[in-house]
Amino acid sequence: xxxxxIDERKLQAEAGTTILDVARNxxxxxxxxxxxxxxxxxxxxxxxxxEVTSRGRKRLxxxxxxxxxxxxxxxxxxxxxxxxxxxxxxxxxxxxPNNKAVQELAKQLGVEKTSFRLExxxxxxxxxxxxxxxxVVGANAISLVNRGVKREVATPFYETSTxxxxxxxxxxxxxxxxxxxxxxxxxxxxxxPTSSMEFKLKKCKTCxxxxxxxxxLDYITKKSNLAPDAFDNCPDCRN
Amino acid sequence: MKRLSSLSExxxxxxxxxxxxxxxKPCLTICGGSGCHAFGTEKVVAAFRQxxxxxxxDTKVDVKTTGCHGFCERGPLVVVNPQNIFYQRVSxxxxxxxxxxxxxxxxxxDRLLYTEPGTGKKITYERDVPFYKGQNRLIFANxxxxxxxxxxxxxxxxxxxxxxxxxxxxxxxxxxxxxxxSGLRGRxxxxxxxxxxxxxxxxxxxxxxxxxxxxxEGDPGAYMDRSLLEGNPHSVLEGMIIGAYAIxxxxxxxxxxxxxxxxxxxxxxxxxxxxxxxxxxxNILGSGFDFNVRINRGGGAFxxxxxxxxxxxxxxxxxxxxxxxxxxxxxxxxxxxxxLNNVETWANVPFIINRGADWFASIGTANSKGTKIFxxxxxxxxxxxxxxxxxxxxxxxxxxxxxxxxGGKKFKAVQTGGPSGGCIPxxxxxxxVDYDELTKAGSMMGSGGMIVMDEKTxxxxxxxxxxxxxxxxxxxxxxxxxxxxxxxxxxxxxxTEGRGSDGDIELLERLSAALxxxxxxxxxxxxxxxxxxxxxxxxxxxxxxxxxxxxxxGVCKELITYLVDEAKCPGCGLCVKACPAGAxxxxxxxxxxxxxxxxxxxxxxxxxxxxxxxxxxx
Numbered sequence: 001x002x003x004x005x006i007d008e009r010k011l012q013a014e015a016g017t018t019i020l021d022v023a024r025n026x027x028x029x030x031x032x033x034x035x036x037x038x039x040x041x042x043x044x045x046x047x048x049x050x051e052v053t054s055r056g057r058k059r060l061x062x063x064x065x066x067x068x069x070x071x072x073x074x075x076x077x078x079x080x081x082x083x084x085x086x087x088x089x090x091x092x093x094x095x096x097p098n099n100k101a102v103q104e105l106a107k108q109l110g111v112e113k114t115s116f117r118l119e120x121x122x123x124x125x126x127x128x129x130x131x132x133x134x135x136v137v138g139a140n141a142i143s144l145v146n147r148g149v150k151r152e153v154a155t156p157f158y159e160t161s162t163x164x165x166x167x168x169x170x171x172x173x174x175x176x177x178x179x180x181x182x183x184x185x186x187x188x189x190x191x192x193p194t195s196s197m198e199f200k201l202k203k204c205k206t207c208x209x210x211x212x213x214x215x216x217l218d219y220i221t222k223k224s225n226l227a228p229d230a231f232d233n234c235p236d237c238r239n
Numbered sequence: 240m241k242r243l244s245s246l247s248e249x250x251x252x253x254x255x256x257x258x259x260x261x262x263x264k265p266c267l268t269i270c271g272g273s274g275c276h277a278f279g280t281e282k283v284v285a286a287f288r289q290x291x292x293x294x295x296x297d298t299k300v301d302v303k304t305t306g307c308h309g310f311c312e313r314g315p316l317v318v319v320n321p322q323n324i325f326y327q328r329v330s331x332x333x334x335x336x337x338x339x340x341x342x343x344x345x346x347x348x349d350r351l352l353y354t355e356p357g358t359g360k361k362i363t364y365e366r367d368v369p370f371y372k373g374q375n376r377l378i379f380a381n382x383x384x385x386x387x388x389x390x391x392x393x394x395x396x397x398x399x400x401x402x403x404x405x406x407x408x409x410x411x412x413x414x415x416x417x418x419x420x421s422g423l424r425g426r427x428x429x430x431x432x433x434x435x436x437x438x439x440x441x442x443x444x445x446x447x448x449x450x451x452x453x454x455x456e457g458d459p460g461a462y463m464d465r466s467l468l469e470g471n472p473h474s475v476l477e478g479m480i481i482g483a484y485a486i487x488x489x490x491x492x493x494x495x496x497x498x499x500x501x502x503x504x505x506x507x508x509x510x511x512x513x514x515x516x517x518x519x520x521x522n523i524l525g526s527g528f529d530f531n532v533r534i535n536r537g538g539g540a541f542x543x544x545x546x547x548x549x550x551x552x553x554x555x556x557x558x559x560x561x562x563x564x565x566x567x568x569x570x571x572x573x574x575x576x577x578x579l580n581n582v583e584t585w586a587n588v589p590f591i592i593n594r595g596a597d598w599f600a601s602i603g604t605a606n607s608k609g610t611k612i613f614x615x616x617x618x619x620x621x622x623x624x625x626x627x628x629x630x631x632x633x634x635x636x637x638x639x640x641x642x643x644x645x646g647g648k649k650f651k652a653v654q655t656g657g658p659s660g661g662c663i664p665x666x667x668x669x670x671x672v673d674y675d676e677l678t679k680a681g682s683m684m685g686s687g688g689m690i691v692m693d694e695k696t697x698x699x700x701x702x703x704x705x706x707x708x709x710x711x712x713x714x715x716x717x718x719x720x721x722x723x724x725x726x727x728x729x730x731x732x733x734x735t736e737g738r739g740s741d742g743d744i745e746l747l748e749r750l751s752a753a754l755x756x757x758x759x760x761x762x763x764x765x766x767x768x769x770x771x772x773x774x775x776x777x778x779x780x781x782x783x784x785x786x787x788x789x790x791x792x793g794v795c796k797e798l799i800t801y802l803v804d805e806a807k808c809p810g811c812g813l814c815v816k817a818c819p820a821g822a823x824x825x826x827x828x829x830x831x832x833x834x835x836x837x838x839x840x841x842x843x844x845x846x847x848x849x850x851x852x853x854x855x856x857x
Contacts, residue, residue, distance in 0.1 A: 043562045044717045046757045060756050065562045080756065084719075087753035091722035115746055116726050125715065144557075144715075147540065149725050151715035 004072040019063035019074055020048055030076050031085065031109060033092075033175050034126035035064045039135045045126055049084055051075040060084065082110070090114040096121050101176040122178035123193040125151055129170035129179055139163050139219070142170060142192065154194045166190060166199030166213035186210045206237035242517035244525040246403045249394075252516075256395045265300045265342050266320040268383060272307025272466050273501065274623070275314035279330070280304075283315050286334040300342055303392075306470015308383040309624040310370050313353060318365050318383065325365035326351035356620060356642055370621045373640040375602070377610050378586045379626040382470040387505045390512035393473040399518055401589035405481045406526040409592075414485040415441065418588070420596035422608035427453055427544070427581030428656070428685050429761070430607075430674040436578060440486045440568040443576035448488040450479055451572065451579040454495035454502065455549060457541040458657030459708060461688035463612040463624050464582035468495065468502040471586070472509035476532065478585030480519065481592060483530045486578050491532040494549050496539045507534055541658075541712035544686075545760050546571075546579045548714065559714045560760035581686065583612060603629030607673030611684070617654075617691040620645050627672070634668040637691060648693040652776070656685025658705045658712075659765035661772030662698065681772040683765065697794035698777040699784050703731040705769040713762060720763030723754045727770060735795040739785035744774060793856035796841045800857050805831040807853035814845035814854060 002015045006028055013022040018041065023030050033045035041064040048063040053073040060081065063074075075081065089106040094116035096102045102124065106112075127144055130153060134140050141164035145154045155161040166188050171179040180191045188199040201210035202217055211234040221230055243249045269275075269284050287302050308316045313327035319341050326337065326348065333351055340346045352361040353368050362368050365383075385392035393399070405414055419434030440448060452475060456464040468475055479491050495502055510532050513519040521529045535553050542548045543558040550572045552558035571577025587609060591599045600608050607629040613636065615625050620642030627636060633653055637643065644650045652662040655672075661682030663670065670676055674684050692701065706728040715721040727750055730743050751767030758764045774781060783789045790798040803823075808831035815823045815832060822838035823845060831853075834845070846854045 042716075043759060046718055046759070049757055061564065062562060062759075066564050084753050084757045087723075087750065088718050088757065091718055091726065094726070095722055117729060124718070125721070127716075146715075147711075148713040148715040148721055149710060151721065 002068055002070040002072075004068050004070070004074065006074040007076055013068050015069070016067050019050060019052070019061075019066050019068055019072075022068055023063065023074075023076060028076055030063050031105065032064060033105070033124060034128060036128055036132070036173055036175075038173065039128065039131040041065050042127060042131065045124070046088055047085055049081055051078060051081055085109050086111050090116065092124055095119050096124060096176065096178075098122075099124075099176050099178070121193070122176065123153060124176055124178070125153070126175060127153075128173045128175060129153060129192075132169045132173045137165070137167055137169050138223075139165050139167070141165070152194055153192055155192075155197075158195055160195075160197060164190075164197060164199075165216040165219045166197070167216045167219075183210065188213050202231065204234035204237055205232045207234060209234055211235075242515070244517060244522075246407050246524055249399060249403055249516075249524060253394050253397075253400075256391045260395065263321055266303055267300065267337070267342070268303045268305050268318045268320060270306075270308040270314060270316040270383065271304035271387075272309075272311070272314075272382075272470060273462065274307065274311030275316060276501075278314040278328075280315040282331050283317070283329055283334065286331045287338070290334050290338050294338060294343075296338070296342070300338075303386050305385060306382040306387050307466035307624060309374075309379060309466075309626075310368070310621065311624070312620070312622040323364045323366060325353060325362070325368060327353050369642070370623065370625075370640055373635065374626050375610050375628045376626045377590055378467065378474070378583060379471075379612055379624065381474070382466065385471065387470050387472055388508055390473060390509070390516060393471070397593070398473050398589075399477055401592035402477050402480055402518065403524060405484060405592050406524055406528060411441065411485040411487065414481060414592065417596045418485070418591060421591045421599040422596075422603070422606070423584065423587055423591060423599065424607065424674060425581055426583035426587070426611065426686065428683070430684055433580060433584055433587075436568060436580070437482060437486055439566065440488075440576050440578040443569045445569075445576045447490070447575045448486055449572045449575060449577040450483045450486060450488045450491040451549070451553070451577060452479055452491065452493040452495075452585055453544060453546070453549060453579055453581045454493055454499070454506075455537050455544040456499075456582070456686060457496065457539070457544050457712075458686055458688040460616040460690050461614045461657060461686055463614050463687050465499050465502050466624055467582050467586055467612070468493075468499070469505050472502075472506045473513065474586045474589060475506075475582055476509055476513055476519070478580075478588035479532060480523065480530055481588050482578065482580070482585065484528050488578070489529050489531065491530065492553060492572075493532060493534045494537055494543070494553055495534060496543075497536040498539050503534060503536060510534070540714070541708075542714045542760070542762055545762060548760070549579065550577065559716045560762075562759065583687075604671060604673045604676075606675055607684075611672070611687055613672075613687045613689045615641050615689050615691070617689075618644050618648065618650075618693040618696070619691040629673045630671045632669050632671055633663065636672065636689065637668070641691065644691065644693045646693075648695060650691070651694050651696055652692045652698065652701075654682075654690040654692065654701070654705075654769070655688065656683035656768070657688045658708045659683075659762065659768050660685050660688070661768040662692070662701065662776065663772070664776040666776075681775060682768060695792055695794070697735070697790050697792040698773040698780045699731060699735050700790075700792075700794050702769045702773045703728065703735055706731055706766065709762065709766045713766075717757075717759035717763060719754050720758045720760075720766065723750055723758075724763065724766050726750060727754075727767070731770070734781065734784045735790070736797045737784075737788045737795075739781075739788075741785070743785055744778070744781055747774065799841060800836060801834060801839055801841060801843075801845060802855045802857055803831055803834050804853045804855050807851050808832055809851065809853075811851075813848045813850075817844040817848040819844060 031047045043062040043065045049060045050063045089111040093106045094114040097118045141161045168181045171181040199213040202214045217231040315329045317326045317329045423433040424430040543552045545560045548558045548560040612626045654662045710724050710728045713720045810830045812825050815825045820840045822835045824833045
């Protein structure tokens with residue numbers, strides 16, 4: 001255990017945990033966009049910047065990645081931090097001026113308008129969708145393609161994915177709802193910013209409702225070595 | 240090739256190589272660096288070989304293709320030894336004369352000598368050329384003397400003596416102590432103390448440790464690492480082997496961009512030759528120490544020069560940086576302790592081991608020791624690679640070695656440190672070149688690019704150029720770099736195109752402050768440097784663009800007009816021929832030409848061809 005100070009509060013924490021973990025466990029608010037506990041921290045949105053004083057040196061670090069150490073002094077809010085977060089939100093607001101989640105977070109962090117030319121994107125490129133598809137699902141159906149300003153989330157070669165199981169984890173984890181998915185009748189549709197795909201849903205043998213993509217159920221059956229009929233019934237009709 | 244199994248076998252081999260060589264035998268050393276390649280050196284070499292054979296001189300004259308000599312402006316370069324006669328701009332047509340006159344009769348060919356621009360004096364010997372005279376060549380000393388494909392050449396000039404000394408006369412701790420004491424700092428950019436890095440890596444927990452040579456040089460206009468790896472690959476390898484022994488590593492990697500084919504080829508060959516002699520591989524020189532080196536070619540992304548992005552790329556992942564709160568010396572390549580140094584840093588190591596830390600520390604300033612190789616490019620008479628002691632003034636480099644600005648134009652600024660360095664104005668030319676002084680001036684040492692600009696350079700346009708480069712090279716992972724650099728470039732484009740407005744400078748400054756604080760890696764945190772330094776030292780140019788819609792240097796197309804000075808124009812018609820848009824009409828002899836502003840595409844061709852300054856840019 002180490003002792004550290006966050007915003008004048010002396011706190012105890014397990015060595016090796018991050019500043020963000022410790023802050024959240026102690027109800028200290030730090031804004032984030034690209035962080036989700038389901039996947040490894042990434043440090044791309046830079047909103048979780050905090051100021052640390054360590055061995056006499058003050059610097060800004062991303063709290064989602066910085067491991068706590070004995071005697072660490074952390075400030076989660078001061079003029080420098082606020083100004084940086086505001087600039088980041090101004091940049092994101094210019095990128096995604098019509099995205100509700102971005103608008104709301106900008107407002108919450110004190111940004112009403114942006115100084116830059118407006119674009120019209122929904123995706124903030126935090127890569128949570130890509131990371132969850134890789135780290136949690138293991139399907140690797142989408143990835144980030146191209147570099148820098150041309151970067152975007154896409155299926156390989158922008159073609160219909162052969163590995164996507166239609167689970168929708170990407171849509172679920174997206175912090176700004178840039179990926180949409182909807183089940184209509186026997187079909188699930190997923191809309192990524194650059195392409196769309198449809199998936200056939202499996203019909204429950206008992207109640208007849210369409211309840212999950214066939215590809216997803218096949219994937220789970222194979223991965224977990226289940227009997228071929230394991231998913232013949234929906235969860236409600238299984239017992 | 241026989242494996243050497245002890246230090247005495249290496250020493251014996253060296254003696255044998257030297258004994259079999261006649262120092263008085265005529266030898267033509269021809270620069271085979273990338274610059275001279277572009278000037279057609281390959282054809283010159285082939286012509287020499289053919290002519291020597293034709294005259295039956297095969298056994299009497301040696302022809303040696305070496306690495307880059309550095310004076311790229313005057314290539315192809317040929318040095319006739321043993322006299323050290325220096326011929327420049329040598330073409331295939333000169334080959335016969337050089338053999339018949341200089342090699343056979345010992346006579347100097349006047350027309351191939353270098354002429355000093357100021358005095359018109361012809362200079363016979365390489366060592367007397369001012370470009371070389373002002374330099375202090377250590378790391379680069381052998382580049383022009385040895386054949387990079389020949390390990391024997393390297394051994395003959397004392398190569399691998401430092402390795403022998405390190406393996407047989409020093410403990411790893413002593414080596415690290417020596418490097419620390421020497422004050423050597425990383426030559427790749429940030430200037431981190433090399434010895435301290437090695438020590439941290441040695442002390443880090445882990446059985447498997449790696450050493451990496453960063454040869455992903457990517458700054459526009461910079462090519463010193465390329466030339467070192469092309470011209471003297473064994474010096475880099477020797478440094479790496481010594482470093483690996485000191486750190487406790489048995490596997491090394493050279494990460495070199497595939498756009499450097501000669502560097503890749505020569506490094507590969509050097510590894511093969513060193514393995515053949517037992518200087519790499521198992522039980523090096525019979526010492527019991529094992530070390531292997533592999534080459535990994537990079538795809539050419541600028542960001543892969545950043546250590547963590549480089550390591551990701553080496554692992555086969557997308558080359559993107561990660562936070563370095565846990566240092567790479569503790570968790571680097573495949574999460575193992577990894578020591579990464581730049582090409583030039585590694586090449587410094589054998590010198591320090593051979594001549595001692597005190598000798599090395601006697602060169603340079605208080606906190607920047609040794610020499611540094613710069614690539615001197617842009618609006619400069621002597622374009623090329625220069626190696627100078629740390630602490631030398633920018634003025635000495637630019638005027639003393641570089642020969643000043645061509646065409647009688649005025650010097651305006653020098654950009655140091657690559658695309659994310661800063662522009663230093665004339666008033667600061669006496670600044671000593673060292674890590675700390677350059678940083679204080681808002682620029683940085685970087686890997687050693689030095690781009691000279693004259694009065695015809697628009698500083699807003701230059702800032703736009705560098706930001707355009709960085710916008711294209713940003714990996715796009717973190718928001719402030721991906722979005723912020725793009726916005727800075729947009730604002731700069733607006734200013735240069737006449738769309739600048741009040742508040743642009745302040746917005747650039749506000750963005751800069753945020754990027755320096757919040758970006759993930761150094762590409763983003765240093766990206767504001769060209770913008771901030773040009774605002775700081777050339778604010779009047781920004782204001783002229785924004786407020787008066789005027790480009791004082793006459794560069795920004797949307798803000799300039801080409802006019803004919805009727806009093807000066809004799810109607811010679813040169814500009815009429817040069818104009819690709821048909822915008823200039825001849826009105827007959829001795830009458831000034833007429834320029835149609837509506838047809839003019841502002842390419843500047845008329846301005847460039849007019850010898851009488853009759854074309855004016857406003």
